[in-house]
Amino acid sequence: MDFEAAVNEYQKIERRIAAVERQETAAAARRSPPPPTPGFNHINNNGDHTFPEQKQTQLAVLRDINLLDSEIELHEAIIAEREQGILEVQQEIADIHEIFRDLAVLVHDQGECIEIVTANIEMTEAATSQAEVQISKAAGIRGEKEELLTGAGTEDNSPSKCLLLAVLGLFLFIVGLVLIS
């Protein structure tokens, strides 16, 4: 049952209460003027007629009141059940709120970890670049070493070869002079 049906039911109950009140008012109006007493039979007939009418009116009023009480109990039960359901929904929404907050904390912590990862990778890049520079320099030095150590072969080594030959020749010349003297 949705809200509109509940409102219609409430209006129906209000109309019934109003009808009961009007009925009571009419009964009171009928009782208030004293009946005239023209004759004995008329008095007896009028009295006999009034008593069942009052009794029937009271019974109808009691029955209507019982009906209204039953309907009120029914609607109160529906309202209590609905309140219970709404409280449960509220509790679950509070749980969802807490879950979202935990998720925010988790994501924030992971953001910090990712920043650490980024910093590590940047430092790794810098260190690797410097290492590459050092290795390149070492490779250049190694090239020079190989040129010096190679005794014969390519034309690139001819200046070193001439240098070595000149030094050896000069050495032999000096040794020869010393022996001659």
Add this chain to the structure above:
Amino acid sequence: MAESKLIYAMVARGTVVLAEHTAYAGNFRDIAAQCLQKLPAGDNRLTYTCDAHTFNFLIHQGYAYCVVATESSGRQIPLALLDMIKEDFNKRYAGGKAATAAANSLSRDFGPRLGEQMKYCMDHPEEVSKLAKVKAQVSEVKGIMMENIDKAIDRGQQIDVLVSRTEQLHDQAADFRQQGTRVRRKMWYQNMKIKLIVLGIIIALILIIILSVCHGFKC
């Protein structure tokens, strides 16, 4: 919401039971018959409570519809079931057949239909009650968020592994830089070593020449 348990469903004209359906045994038939005696005239809704069960009545155009449910089922689902039974009954017997039917003469025809509707309301409360539907949706959201939390935790673990590995990568890169520097110095040292040897030989020759000249001068 606790699980709905619908015990008994019945349609009556005045105080004569036309059709009924139940999967349980008990005295609820007698209690329902007694309640039929007390029902007022005119369209109305009533609920009586007896022995932890609710007897829900809907009176409409001279026919009384009754649903018996456990107390824990609440009120909304039995009342919604009453509306469904009323609409189905009116649709099926709109030709006035029910006005002249004898007692229990419609149970064979309409009883299984009552059973189907009871089972449907028990199995799918969210279709019948808006509040149960909202509850189901909120529970679904809660389940999805729990899955999201689990996935976020897994992601956190993988990120921790990534942090460890990037730290190792950083350390190895630093070592690589140190090794590179060391290799460069080593190569430079060897290169200078050869040059120093050559320079030593040249200096030795110059000294020999100078000594010879002095020796020559003295001679």
